[in-house]
Amino acid sequence: MHSKFQNDDIEVVARRISKLLIGQKTPISVDHICQKLKDVESDMLKKVIDKYQNHFHVFQQPVVKLMTKIDICKIHCSKNRTCPGTEPLCTGLHICKYYILSSKCHFDKHCTFGHDVRTDHNMKILQENLLADITVDELKFLLSSADNRTSLTVPRICKFYNVENDKCRHSERGSLCPDIHICKHFVLGTCKFGKDCLRSHGVLEKRNGEILSKHGIDVNKTETEIVKDLRKGISGIASRYYL
Template sequence: MSFARVIHYATSILCCNKGSMDLLELYRKVFRRFEISEDHFWYIVRKCPRFAVVKNAGACDAASEERASDCTVVAKTSLRICKNYTKYECGDCQELHLCKYFVYGNCRYGKGRKQCKFSHDVRSEHNYPLLRECTLHELHEEDLFLLLLQNDPSLLPEVCSHYNKGSGPYGACTFKATCTKVHICQHFIQDDCRFGHRCKRLHTIDDFGRRMLEERGLSGEVIHDLPFIYKNVYRLNASVSYPEREAAVEPIARPLMQNEERTEICLHFIRRNCRFQDQCIRVHFNLPYKWEVFDGEGWRDLRRMEEIERAYCDPRNTHSPGSRPVDFLTMTRDSDPVRRLSTASSVTKPPHYILTTEWLWYYKGDHENWIEYGKPDDKQRVTSVASRDLELAFLTDGSAEVTVMKGHRQYYLSFQDMYQRNPKHNTKRRVRRRPRFVSITEVENKIARGMEQDVRKAHRYHQLEFAEIS
C-alpha cells in the first residue's frame, strides 16, 4: 500500500462530496479500499498539505480537547490558475494555463464549432508537470476544478459584507440587486447561524445572485454547489496547516508514539557531557541528524543515514538513492512515514555551540537550478535576505510572509506554501529549506576539537585554582 494512493483516493472522495467531509466518515470510506490503520490515516491527514482539519464550528487549535469526530477534513491545493495567461503576458510559470470558463463548466467556445483561444487541456505540456508535481495528475477534471474553485481566491466573487449588515432584503448593500458580490448569510458559511431556516439572510443562491453568477460564466452545477464551496473557503482560511504545528485534535485511536515530542537531538550528549542522562528531554544520538521510519509500532533507525542526509542536503533532490528511496517531499518510504530529527537550529544558539543544524534556504532558478538566498545568481544578482535572515523569520513565525528584494524587483516569500511570488507578473518560484551537510568524519573531528578545548579550559581552571591555594 502506498501513501500516495491513499492521499489520491481521499482527495477524490472529498471532491465527490463537495470538497469536505467529517474526519471519521472519510476514514471509513478510505478503509473500504485500503486497510490502513487509524494511526497511519491520522498521520497522513495531519502531515499532508493536501488536507486541512478544522472543527465543525471553527479551526482546530493545539489547546483543543475536541475529539476527531468533531472535525472536518477539507481538500487543499497550492495550485492556481494563471491570471496573465489570458492576457498573453505569461510564457512559463508555475501556475495552470487554462480557460477560466472551462473551469467554471460553461465555456461557450468549447461547446460549439469555434475553438476557444485558451487551453481546455489539463494535461497539456505546460499543465501536466505542474499537476504531477502536486500529485494531482490522476484526479478527474471535475474534481480538480472543484479543488481549484475552493482554493484559488481569484475564481469566485467575494461574499458581500454589506449585505450581512443592517436590515432589509439587501442588508446595508447600496447596490442591491446589481451587486457583483454574493449575497449569502456569513454565519451560515461559518456554520454558526443560530436562526437556521428562519434566518432573514439567504442560505442559498437566489435568482438575482444566479443571474449575476451566470453572467460571470459559472455553470448551473457550480452555482448550486456555491454555498458548500464558500463554507470550505471559510474553513481553509480559518485553519492552520499541520506542517506548521504539532497535534491539534485528539488522534482517532491512540497517539502515534508515546514520546513524539522528543524530536530534538541533545547537543550535550554529542559532546559526551549531558548531565541529565536518561532523564534528558532530548534525543540522545551520536550525530546531529537522525533518520527514522515508522513501522506501525514505533520509530526505528534507517540504514545508510549519512547517504540519505547527503542527498537531502542537496535542494535538487526529491528522493534519496537506493532501491527503497525516501521521498523528501512527502517524507515517506514506500507506504511508511519517515522523519528527520536534528539538533537545534544554529540561529538559536551562540556561535561557540558546535554541531547545531545550519539551515540553508534556496529558490528555484531559471535553469532548473537552486540558488541559495544571499548568493549571486547566474546574472550576479543577490537577494536582500540571506539564509540566516529567513531562518530567524521562519522560527519566529512559520506562517509569515517575507519581503525579498533582488535588484529593483520585489518578491514575497510565503513560509506557508514555500513559494516566492512576483506580485507584478503573478509568477512564483518554489522555495526549499535544507540543512548544510555534515559528514560523520566531520562530526567526529568537531567533537574531538571540542573535547580538546574542554580539556584546555579545565587545565587552565586547575592552574588558577592551584595558584590561589599556593
C-alpha cells in the same frame, strides 16, 4: 497487524486519499477513509495527513476534507501577456477559467486559453498536488468549491459600481462589465441600509446570474445560499476588488 505500506509509499497513500475525497460535498471521517482503503491503517493515515497538511484539512471530529493550492495562471489568462510556464516561476494551470469552472466558454475548441487539462505543464502541476489521476469533472468540482476559490476564480464585485455615483466604466464605454453589479457590503454582510440601499442586493438579477454561472456557482440555489458561498469564497482573499 502492521500496514503493508512503508514510508516510501506515503505519497502513494496520499494520492489514493485525494482520489477518494475528490467530489465529496462534505468532509468524511478518518474511520470511513480507513474502511474504504482497507489496506491502510489509521496510523499510516495520520502520517499522510500530517505530512500533507496543505492538501487535507482535518476538523475536530475528526473528519477530513480535500484542499488544494492549485490556481489558474493569471498571466496565462491575460490577453496581452504570455506566461513562459517555467517551474518554479509558474505554478498555475494553463487553461481557460470559464471552461474549468463551468464549461461555459463561448469559444469552445477555438479558445486561445485552452481547454486541455492534460498538457505537460498542467500534468506537472497536478502531479505535484497529488491529483495526477483526477478527471476533468473532478477538477471542475474541486476548483469551483468555495473552500478552494482564489482571487482569479471568485466572481468579482464591480468596484466602480460601488463608488459614489454607481458609475461603471465598462457601461460608460458601452462594453459589458465582467463583474457583478451588487452592493459589496450586502455580500460581506455589512450593509446598514437593507431594502433602502441604493445599490442592488439582487444576486440573481439576469446579468449577475450569468456571471455567477460562468464561474461555476449553482444559480439554482437560493440567494441566501449563493451569498454564503460568495462570502466564503472571498474571505481571506486580500483583494482590492473587495476592500
